[in-house]
Each structure stands twice: as C-alpha cells, then as structure tokens.
Amino acid sequence: MFHRTYHATHPEMMEGASNAALRDRYLIDALFRRGECVLNYTHADRLVIGGVLVGDAEVRLPDQTQPASAAGQPFLQRRELGIINVGAGSGTVVVDGEAFTLDRLDCLYVAMGCADVRFAGADARFYLVSAPAHQRFATRKLSIADANALSRGSMAEANERTIHQLIIPGVCDSAQLVMGVTVLQPGNVWNTMPAHVHDRRSEIYFYFDLDQPEDSRVIHFMGRGDGMRQIVIANEQAVISPPWSIHMGVATRAYSFVWAMAGENQDYADMDAIDIGQLA
Numbered sequence: 001m002f003h004r005t006y007h008a009t010h011p012e013m014m015e016g017a018s019n020a021a022l023r024d025r026y027l028i029d030a031l032f033r034r035g036e037c038v039l040n041y042t043h044a045d046r047l048v049i050g051g052v053l054v055g056d057a058e059v060r061l062p063d064q065t066q067p068a069s070a071a072g073q074p075f076l077q078r079r080e081l082g083i084i085n086v087g088a089g090s091g092t093v094v095v096d097g098e099a100f101t102l103d104r105l106d107c108l109y110v111a112m113g114c115a116d117v118r119f120a121g122a123d124a125r126f127y128l129v130s131a132p133a134h135q136r137f138a139t140r141k142l143s144i145a146d147a148n149a150l151s152r153g154s155m156a157e158a159n160e161r162t163i164h165q166l167i168i169p170g171v172c173d174s175a176q177l178v179m180g181v182t183v184l185q186p187g188n189v190w191n192t193m194p195a196h197v198h199d200r201r202s203e204i205y206f207y208f209d210l211d212q213p214e215d216s217r218v219i220h221f222m223g224r225g226d227g228m229r230q231i232v233i234a235n236e237q238a239v240i241s242p243p244w245s246i247h248m249g250v251a252t253r254a255y256s257f258v259w260a261m262a263g264e265n266q267d268y269a270d271m272d273a274i275d276i277g278q279l280a
C-alpha cells in the first residue's frame with residue numbers, strides 16, 4: 001500500500017553518499033497522481049507522507065494491507081492524520097460520514113480510530129502526514145486564520161516569513177503530530193535560518209507554491225551542522241529530516257512549505273539552534 005518505504009539512516013551514512021543516494025534516501029517525489037492516494041512510509045518516527053489528487057471519482061484513504069495481521073484494518077486504527085489543501089481550489093474530506101470543506105491552505109486533523117476517509121474536489125491537492133497515535137482526540141478543521149502565527153526573519157536576512165502553527169498544543173490537540181505552514185514574503189528565500197536540530201523529533205518538509213516552478217528550485221540543506229549536504233528540490237516535493245539532521249533551505253524564488261514533526265514530545269521550542277558560524 002506504500003509507494004515507497006524509507007529506512008532510518010545513520011549520520012555517518014551522509015559522508016561519501018552520492019547526491020543520487022541522498023535523493024533516494026530522503027527525497028519524496030510524485031505525491032500527486034490523479035485518482036490516487038499516494039502514501040510513503042518512513043521509519044523516521046514512522047511517519048507516513050502522502051498526497052491525494054482527486055480524479056473523476058472520489059478517492060478513499062486505503063485500509064491497511066500489510067502486514068497480513070493488519071490487513072483490512074482502517075489506516076487510522078492506531079494513527080492520526082493531518083491534511084492540508086495546497087491546491088488552487090477547494091475540496092471536501094468526508095470522515096466517517098461528516099463532510100469538511102477545505103479551501104486553500106485549510107487543514108484537517110483526523111483523529112485516531114476514524115474508519116472511512118474520502119476525498120473529493122478536482123482542483124484540490126491534499127497533502128497528508130500521519131503519525132502513530134495512542135489516544136483519540138477530536139477531528140477538527142482549522143483554517144490558516146486559526147493558526148498560531150509567528151512572524152520571523154527580516155528583509156535584510158532574506159528570510160521574512162510567517163510560521164503558521166496549526167496542529168500544535170494550544171491550537172489543536174493531537175497525540176504526537178505537530179504540523180504547520182510557513183509562508184515566505186516575496187523576495188525572501190531562506191527558511192529556518194539559523195538552523196536547528198531536535199533529537200527527539202523527526203521532521204518532514206514539503207515545499208510548494210514555489211514561484212515559477214519550472215525554472216525555480218529549493219536548495220535544501222541537511223546532515224549534521226558541521227557536515228552539511230544539500231538536496232535540490234522541485235516544487236511539491238518533500239524531504240525527510242532524521243532527528244540528527246538540520247533542515248533548512250534557500251530557493252531561487254519565494255515559496256511556502258508544510259512542516260510536520262513527530263516524536264517524543266510536542267514542544268516546538270525544544271530545539272538546539274546552531275550558530276551560523278558553526279555551519280560547515
């Protein structure tokens with residue numbers, strides 16, 4: 001049921017890895033295929049990263065097919081799900097018969113235990129991140145206006161941006177998933193500078209709304225702060241950040257990205273910043 005499974009990696013596996021190997025281990029591509037629910041599994045905190053592009057008919061979140069002992073069980077039996085519509089048009093997500101309309105950048109938190117999740121709306125692009133859960137919270141729709149908005153950066157540093165925290169304690173309860181959208185102001189290109197790591201959580205970045213996508217790319221940096229590597233990322237691709245890795249990027253034009261974390265805590269501020277002078 002998974003398009004790809006990404007295995008956990010050791011920091012030393014970065015040294016000497018070719019660019020192709022880095023892309024193979026960390027880059028998630030082809031999330032949107034019309035009429036399909038594309039799901040990728042990573043052993044980094046067992047996150048599932050997916051995309052839904054609805055075709056002629058509605059698309060259903062599949063039941064589990066593997067391992068055999070789980071076959072036929074709902075995908076969210078022991079998981080929770082965050083959905084953000086990154087498409088131009090609105091769409092609908094129906095959760096156990098209850099319909100939620102998601103306009104552009106609206107978010108839906110879907111609780112553990114929900115059995116039937118269906119997607120509709122040909123102009124919507126649903127980006128999905130799911131994490132294991134141990135407790136059922138309320139299914140909730142959040143608009144970007146509901147987010148805890150943090151204004152960060154400056155024009156002088158080319159990183160003026162707003163961090164919209166959507167699924168996070170205080171805004172929307174969840175078992176471990178923490179998720180939001182960061183939007184860069186036009187003319188700004190750096191995210192997450194200075195860089196940081198959080199050894200107790202893994203993180204996924206999904207870059208979207210890259211201005212002039214055919215001719216623009218994000219240069220995403222990863223690895224230990226003193227052993228940085230880069231992955232060149234196109235619009236609507238995602239990248240896995242293991243807990244030991246920095247995750248920051250610069251692009252040739254403005255863009256937005258969805259960030260999602262899971263792990264041992266949900267404390268957004270529990271991160272170790274790395275001074276710019278220590279990067280190497």
Ligand SMILES: O=C[C@H](O)[C@@H](O)CC(=O)C(=O)O
Binds near residue numbers: 271
């Ligand atoms: O752990 C937090 C994540 O890396 C992001 O929220 C950072 C971010 O959006 C930014 O600074 O631009």
